Amino acid sequence: MSKITPFKAVRPAPDKVGLVSCRNYEDYSPAELAAWLNFNPYSFLHVINPAYVNAQKITLDKRFKGVAHKYQDFKNENVLISEEKPVFFLYEIQTKNRTFTGIVAGTSIDDYKNNVIKKHEDTLQYRVELFKDYLHQTGFNTEPVLITYPDNTTINNWISEKKKSQPIYNYSTTNKEKHQLWKIETEEEIEWLQNQFEKISELYIADGHHRSASAELLYDEYKQSEHNNLNYFMSFLIAESNVKIYEYNRIIRDLNGYSSEEFLEKLSENFIIKDKEQELWKPQSKFEFGMYLKGNFYALFYKQDGNSNNHKSILENLDAQILYGKVLKPLLAIEDLRNDERIEYIPGKQSILTLKELVDEGEFEVGFMLFPSDISEIKALADNNLIMPPKSTYIEPKFRSGLMVYEL
Template sequence: MAKIIPFKAVRPTPDKVALVTCRNYDDYSSAELAAWLSFNPYSFLHVIHPAYMYSQKITLDKRFKGVAHKYQDFKDDGVFMTEDQPVYFLYEIQTKTEIFTGIVAGTSIEDYKNNRIKKHEDTLQYRVEYFKDYLHQTGFNTEPVLITYPDNIQINEWIAKKKKDQPVYNYSTTNKEKHQLWKVESAEEIHWLTQQFEDIPELYIADGHHRSASAELLYDEDKHLGNENLNYFMSFLIAESNVKIYEYNRIIRDLNGFSREDFLEKLSEHFIIKDKEQELWKPQSKFEFGMYLDGHFYALFYKQQGMSESMLGNLDAQILYDTVLLPLLGIEDLRNDERIEYIPGKQSVATIKELVDEGEFEVGFMLYASDINEIKALADNNLIMPPKSTYIEPKFRSGLMVYEL
C-alpha cells in the first residue's frame, strides 16, 4: 500500500502566481536569467538564486542562508500565502501538444526506504549531499518528485469531476503553457483519495531520484528532532499513461582517433548500416539507432536484437554504451566525461545536425525512447538505467508549491 498525506502548502497569492512561478533554474540562459531578475521582482528566481551577480563568490552556506532569507522576504511581503489546514491539490499543465494532470501530495519516506516507491536511475552522492544541505539550510522544498501510479478508473473519474470546479489558479506562462490548480480540502475527499492510494501496492519515480534520495538522507540525519514533515517529501503523482517519455540523444566531440571509414567499419560488426544521406532520420522502433556523421544521417539496426539474457542488456541506451561509446569512443563515465553531451529527444534532430556541422562535435547518436513498461520492469528488478536515458514530462513550475520542513 502507498501512503500519501495532505500538507499545509505555501503558495503564491492568485494575483501573483503567473509572475512568481518559473522554469527550472538550469533551463535559463544567462541572458534570460538576467532579464527575468531585472524586470520581474516577483520571480521565484530571486529566491532560488539570491545575489545572482555575486553567487560564484560566496560560500554554499551563505548562499543557502540567502535563499532562506529571500523566501522569508517573499512571505513577509505577501507574495506567498499558507494554507490553513493540510490539503491535496489537483494540478493540470497544458502544453501545445499534451495535457498532464496529477495530484500534489506528501509521499512517505518509509515507502521509499521499503521500495514501495521504486527507482530506475542511479544517483551521484555529491548531488544528494548537496541538495540535502540545501533542504537543511533553507527549510523548504519547491521541486516535487514526479511519481507515476497505475491507471485507475476511479481516480480518473474523480479527476474529471474535480476539474469542473472553480480552480484556485488559472494562468498562462510565456512558454505558452496553461496551468490550472484545484484545492482538495474537504475531509471526505481527502479521506477518499488517501484510501485510493492505500490500495496501490507500488509507485514509481519518473523524475527526481536525487530529490527523493536527499529527502531520505535528511530524514536519517534529523529524524531525532521530531519534525513530522521530514517523514514525507512532496510529490506530483500522475497516472503512468499520462507521462511523456523522451529519449536523451548523445553528441560526441571526436571519434577517438578513428577515421570516418574505420569507424563505420567497426560499427558494422554490431549494426546493419544504411546511409540516409540528408534525410533527417530518427529511430522508428527499439533496437534502431540514428547517427549523424560527416554530413550524412545513418540508420543503424542492431544485429543481436533481444539476444541478451540481461534485461539491462536489451536496453537501447545500454546497447549503445556497450557497443559504441565505451569500446570505440572510449567514453567510460557517461556523467562526467566532457567529450559527451546530451540533447533531449523533444528537440529536433536538426539540432544535432547543426551542432555537428558547426564543428564542436564530430558525431551524434539518436535513440528510440523507452516506454513506461520497460522502465517499470527495470525498477521491479532493481536494475539501474544508464545516466541520461530518459527525459520525462511534465515539468513542475518552481515556486508554484512549497513544502516546508
C-alpha cells in the same frame, strides 16, 4: 499499499501566481536569467538564485542562507501565502500537444525505504549530499518528485469531476502553457484519496531520484527532531499513461582516433548501416539508432543474433545500454557517462536539427539518436532493482518552481 499525506503548502498569492512561478533556473540561459531577475520582482528566481551576479563568488553556505532569507521576504510581503490546514492539490498543465493532470501530495519516506516507491536511476552521492544541505539550511523544497501510479479508472473519474469545479489558479505562461490548480481540502475528499492510494501496491519514480534520496538522507540525520514533515517528501503523482517519455540523444567531441571510414567499419560489426544522406532520419522502433557523421545521417540497425535477445536481461536490451556497450565504451572509450567531458546530451523533445547544427559547427564529431524508452521498460528495471544508464530518459511534465512549496 502506498501512503500519501496532505500538507500545509506555501504558494503564490492568486493575483501573482503567473509572475511568481518559473521554470527550473538551470533551464534559463544567462541572458534570460538576468532579464527575468531585472524586470520581474515577483519571480521565484529571486528566491532560488539570490545574488545571481555574484553567484560564483559566494560560498554555498552563504547562498543557501540567502535563499532562506529571500524566501522569508516573499512570505513577509505576502507574495507567498500559507495554507491554514493540510490539503492535497490537483494540478493540470496544458501544453501545445498534451495535457498532464496529477495530484500534489506528501509521499512517505518509509515507502521509499521499503521499495514501495521504486527507483530506476542511480544517484551521485555528492549531489544527494548537496541537496540535503540545501533542504536543511533553507527549510523548504519547491520541486516535487514526479511519481507514476498504475492507471486507475476510479481515480480518473474523480479527477474529471473535480476539474468541473472552480480552480484556485488558472493562468498561462510565456512558453504558452496553461496551468490550473484545484485545492482538495474537505476531510471526506482527503480520506477518500488516501484510501484509493492505499490500494496501490507500488509507485514508480519517473523524475527526481536525487530529490527523493536527499529527503531520505535528511530524514536519517534529523528524524529525532520535531519536524514531522521530514517523514514525507512532496510529490506530483500522475497516471503512468499520462507521462511523456523522450530519449536523450548523444553528441561526442571526437572519434577516439578513428577516421570516419574506420569508425563506420567498426560499427558494421554490430549494426546494419544504411546511409540516409541528407534525410533527417530518426529511429522508428527499439534496436534502431540514428547517427549524424560528416554531414550525413545514418540508420543503424542492431544485429540481434536471432532470438538471443530474449535471453538477455532487461538492462542489456535497453537501447541506451546497447549504445554504451557496443559503441560508446569499446569504440569511443567513454566509460563514465556522467562525467566524461567528451560527451553531451540533448533532450529528444528538441529537433534533431539542433544535434546536426552542433556537429556541423565542428565542436562535436558525431551525434547519436535513440528511440525513447516506454513506461513498461522503466517499471521492469525498477522491479528488478536495475539501473538505467545516465541520461536515458527525459520525462514530462516538468513542475513550475515556486508554484508549490513544501516546508520542512
